[in-house]
Amino acid sequence: MRFMRTSSPNQLRGPKDRAPETMKVPKGLQPLIDDGVIDEVIRSLKSGKEATVYVVRSGMHLRCAKVYRDMSQRSFQRRAQYQEGRKVRGSRETRAMNRSTRFGRREQEHEWKNAEVDALYRLMAADVRVPRPFGYFNDVLIMELVRDASGDPAPRLGEVELTPEVAREYHGFLMRQVVRMLSLGLIHGDLSEFNVLLAPEGPVIIDLPQVVNASVNNAAFAMLERDVNNIRATLGRFAPELLQTEFAREMWMLYEQGELHPDSRLTGRVVREELPVDPGSVIQLIEDAREEAIRRRLGREEQVG
Secondary structure, eight states, rough: OOOEEEOOOOOOOOOOOOOOSOOOOOOHHHHHHHHTTEEEEEEEEEESSSSEEEEEEEEEEEEEEEEEEEEGSSSSHHHHHHHOOOSSHHHHHHHHHHHEEEEEEEEHHHHHHHHHHHHHHHHTTTOOOOOEEEEEEETTTEEEEHHHHHHHSSOOGGEEOOHHHHHHHHHHHHHHHOOOOOOEEEEESSOOTEEEETTEEEEEOOOOOOEETTTTTTTHHHHHHHHHHHHHHHHHTTSGGGGGHHHHHHHHHHTTTTOOTTTOOOSSSOOOOOOOHHHHHHHHHHHHHHHHHHHHHHHHHHHHO
């Protein structure tokens, strides 16, 4: 066994053996049923601050439907750091977003939701392991349901116990994925044990609405380092030697020099140099780290419960 689940979701039912009663169709998914994009909502899979993910049936296939929450239900404050430098449709939209007018907030909402869709297609084309997107309809992203060998939704990285060998294998694979992303000028921005799923063929990276433009965002390196170090800390519990690696700095040095390529071979060892730091970015990252710690604690308490 490559890993052992510490929690197990309910068994999914396929089109032929599903229960007689199905859940009430959420408001955001009814237009997709009316238009024939999906045929049935099986159940809720995950609910977060940004969106709710449902298991849906489309023909004979089980897929995920990610329904983004309305902007009135969410705060834009934390997003400003991630959205810095993202391209928008024109100067009018940019001015409106900077002034935070009603039109500007709608444009910001549109840009935020579409960022994940665009990133998924770009990353798929670059052979980064992310869920395959099947389309974006009325603020709903339809994508691959990542499943384990038994057909259940795949566990998250933080929900399994690993051998040192498998932890090292997953770490190497995920570092290569981060390199491929950075070679495209993209940084996940919120990578952790909560948004890496474990399919039979290996890790799959999910949740990308906050994806960062590495070339123009002042906090890009700090976010890359946080992403890489989150994975390092998680897998370092099983293979402690990983805790001594410095892959983020090595990636960033090559990226700044224009020498980072999708298949760059890294060592994880660098001569540590102090990089310029934006104080505002540091404060925001501290707040993000505090939120991450709370999420970790709550996630583990749920598993114990």
